[in-house]
Amino acid sequence: MVFPTFPTFPLLLGPTPLHDLPRFSAWLNAGIEVWIKRDDLTPYALGGNxxxxxxxxxxxxxxxxxxxxxxxxxxxxxxxxxxxxxxxxxxxxxxxxxxxxxxxxxxxxxxxxxxxxxxxxxxxxxxxxxxxxxxxxxxxxxxxxxxxxxxxxSTPLGAVGYAFAWLELAEQARAAGVTFADVVFAPSSGGTQAGLAVGAAATGFTGRLHGISVDRSAAVLETITGPLTAATAALLGRADAYPVVIHDAYLGAGYGVMAAAEREAILALARREGILADPVYTGRALAGLIDLARRGELRSPVLFWHTGGAPALFAYERELLEGAFLSNVPALER
Ligand SMILES: Cc1ncc(COP(=O)(O)O)c(C=O)c1O
Incomplete structure (x- = not known):
């Protein structure tokens, strides 16, 4: 084992699925294959990271x-x-x-x-x-x-969960015969990022980790994730962590304000793959992925790490039911 083990209380019950997104990738039409890690399917409370x-x-x-x-x-x-x-x-x-x-x-x-x-x-x-x-x-x-x-x-002990999540992913990717070039996720309080960064370094990952910030500038996020990542690595007996590219161009009108980019991302994943992204975190991270892909900045295959959040959709009924939202998205016709 790459890491020392810690006591756990059973809230996971096994690995979450890893699979490709063929219809979403075709819709994106950017010459890249997109896969998804389904941490929206962890087994309690409708899931999540x-x-x-x-x-x-x-x-x-x-x-x-x-x-x-x-x-x-x-x-x-x-x-x-x-x-x-x-x-x-x-x-x-x-x-x-x-x-x-x-x-x-x-x-x-x-x-x-x-x-x-x-x-x-x-x-x-x-x-x-x-x-x-x-x-x-x-x-x-x-x-x-x-x-x-x-x-x-997001304590070092909490972030340990994402270091082990990375090992889970590495094993699944190996079994599926896929080597991810880019991994995209939504960081906020920093624990997910800290764990992934320590895990990626420990397994010799050679691709890139992209955090699409949902609420903070890259500089401010770094003041949180820097010390947290170092403390997580120390707890796991590691000296190093993988660098994470933070994108803060997708903050829009701020935390929790869903706009056109998040709507497009939510609809694309829902209508092409039957999977729900959320209005605050994964919708915004997926919007970032879509934009980076359209700019030619991602290399195939890309992993989107779904961190959950769909229950929040039911607090965005008004925005989701806007007539313009549901009808006026020609690019999303089947
Ligand atoms: C759905 C979802 N994705 C991502 C995150 C961000 O994870 P972290 O707080 O570990 O940075 C959160 C945190 O609240 C979340 O609820």
Missing amino acids: KLRKLTYLVADALDKGATDLVTTGAAQSNHCRQTAAAAARAGLGCHLVLRGRPEDRPGGNVLLDHLFGATLHWADAQDTTAAMAALVAGLEAAGRRPYAIPLGG
């Missing part, structure tokens, strides 16, 4: 005798939804500090947070990290043993 981190974080929480998981995120946080499910599976309480205000009719991820039995704490103008610290202190004062998980589960 956070379960790979939580498999290590929940094991650590149980080891420390925790009674509750506490974490934070945007209102439509996929991380919070998966944490709520992981807590249910592990028999732990779950407290979520969500940015924003409660809606009359909770939709998308918030609806699912409720279904998983999480207690929601809304922090509007308040700093969510400070709100989480206050919540943890309050739970401790009440005799509970909360286990605090920072934004996105």
Whole structure:
């Protein structure tokens, strides 16, 4: 084994599928073959990348005798939804500090947070990290043993999940006889990127890793991923990590604002392959992939690492149902 092993709590149950996207590749018409790694199909809470981190974080929480998981995120946080499910599976309480205000009719991820039995704490103008610290202190004062998980589960231990995910991919790619030249994914809190970078270095990857930023400039993202990647490598006994090319040209009007590029990407994947990308992360990352491919900047074969998020589609009903959106996309006719 390339890495030392760490205790896990079973939230994965096996590798996620890797397969090609022939109809999407044909639609793209850029002379490249696109494949997909289906981390949207991890087995709990409608899937997503956070379960790979939580498999290590929940094991650590149980080891420390925790009674509750506490974490934070945007209102439509996929991380919070998966944490709520992981807590249910592990028999732990779950407290979520969500940015924003409660809606009359909770939709998308918030609806699912409720279904998983999480207690929601809304922090509007308040700093969510400070709100989480206050919540943890309050739970401790009440005799509970909360286990605090920072934004996105992006600690070095959480990122270990993506170093192992890279080994999983490397084995599947070898078995399929494919050597990826470019790998595209959506980084945000940095854990996915840190793990992939350590994994890629450890397996002697020779292609390129592309992170399509969804919320931050490349320089700001680097201040997060740089130290996190180094700490993840150290935890895994490695001295090096693979470089990641960060693209911050696709931020549009900002985090969570779906526009024409994301819509095109979501529709292309849905109508050509029957796969759902999300409005915030994977839709934007796929839009970046599409643009880079059209500019001739990607080399075949390309891997799109799907990190989940589709439940958020149900919080974007208005944007998705706009007449112009669904009817006026001639390039997407079958
Ligand atoms: C669907 C989806 N993709 C990508 C990411 C980014 O992953 P990370 O936070 O590890 O950078 C997230 C994080 O919230 C996500 O929910």
